[in-house]
Amino acid sequence: MWCGLLLAHPVAAQNAGDTISVDCPLPRVMEMCVELDARRAIDPDAGPLTFRWHMGDGTLLTGPTVQHCYQQRQAYTIQLDVVEEATGEIRTAEKLIPVDFTKEIVLNFRATDTVRVGQPVAFDALDSQLPLCENVVVLWDFRDGYVTNGRQVQHAFRRPGQYSVRMSLRGNGPDACPSSHCVSRRVVVVP
Template sequence: MTMFRMETLYRAFATALVAAAAMTLGACSLDKQEMPGLAGPSEIVTSLSLTASPDQLPRDGSSQSIVTITARDANGQPLVGQRITLSLGASAPQGAALSQTEVTTGSNGMATFSVTAPVRGSIGDITVSATPVGTNAGNAATRIIQIRATPGNTTAPTAAFTFSPASPDVGQTVTFNASTTTDEGVPCSNCTFFWNFGGDGTATGLTATHAFSSGGSFVVTLTVTDAAGSTSTAQQTVTVSAPSIPTGLSVNPTTATAKLAQTFTASATAAPNHRITSYQFIWGDGDSNTQNSPVIQHTYQQAGSFLLTLTVRDDLGQSATANQVITVSSGLTATFTTSKSGTTVTFDASGSSSQVASTITDYAWDFDGDGSYDTNGSNPIVSHDYGANGTFRVTLKITDNRGATQTSTQTVTLP
């Protein structure tokens, strides 16, 4: 049991002060002198005593101690309705807690609250401060009670760890787990963990993952530090093998038709006992896709030649890349004939056709080869008067209902 008490001589001092004043003013015609009134309650005339039962708690995070506060005035009488604020010390062990942060005394001048024990592996004892609330916070006298937490936690931790898989490959993620580490015979919840992967990297935390960048044997060292600053280490050797990266990459087919969805199939071979986990297709037209299936559909919007880049990744994270040219046709054939009359030429594109059952909806004509189309429409036959003889480069562009286009160019000489 711990007890603290504070008393004041304020009332005696006040009485003496009045007597002195009476002597000094003896010649004056004062019939009587009165002792000045005393304002209260005040922390200056408050005595606090604190007791804890029990005054020791195990570090289990659940046991409780009941603390009783008794407040008395300068005459030793119970103080009723006295407010008292409560707080834990700044270095309270982890898990320690108060049931409340303020109490008020009852008719007997007493109040109680509970303190919860800290958790296993915590450091230090519990200190509780109690401060009466009065009229001058600067004069408030704080009283402290201490509750011992057991055990004292002075033994260094015992470092230990496991890892999986037991025989990893280069680039394969290995998981290291230090949950078998103990401190004071229990799991080390307040410890810090530092991993050194044999010069191939470092990490922190109860669990850590690492992918070794090369094959060989690596001595992995775990360093554990508990809350008291005690350390211990554990070491294990990890043997890493180096499988080959995926090979035999290809994509089929290598042709497609603009505006029509085409199914492509990628193929690749992983190292023995491993598998391909992802396929990335960069189509060469600004689009790309990544998925875990080798079969995919893609639609090229225009005819032309496109460089498709295929990247595959295996279950070790290793990747390989190959390029494949995809030839995309419009599915259209643009053609025209000419007939001349003086400087007038009639152009007929009726022979143009679609190989994909689409409908040609527009015929555009560039009569002079300047790159600008002079006329267009749904009629495949059109006439143009050049107004003079000469040689002219004529281009026809047809467009179907899919939006696909195809061009054809000829040279026309007049006369």
């Protein structure tokens, strides 16, 4: 029996300490979705088969191909049970598929797209992660001369304009820790 699995894509790295010259891409929502395919699974002696996918989060899907998106970034084990339609026999745990969303590099932050001068804006990088790093610092460059750090921060712009706010994740060790990464998002400040 064969099952296919599709996960998130890798993210470009930023050189450590570089907040000015690097062009930081837009945040990309890292969908926590899987596509599974058991169409190649056959058992000529058993006849037609029904596939039951226990997705590890309480969801049960049926069919030779399924798609599912998870709501929480954690590790799951998908269990495939196969039912022989002719006899009703259930082959429990015919296949177990581990899916771990805690090991993916995630660069994303939330903020309001348009604000007024002087209005405090909340910036949130709670979903971002560098999983191989022991100590991660979140740096913010608001592109108006103000820089700060923290997973959740507030900032009020003093002048109208368009600002490409940058959020960088910087990991500090161990050696397997990836280099720093950054993303940017445009915030329009109106009078």
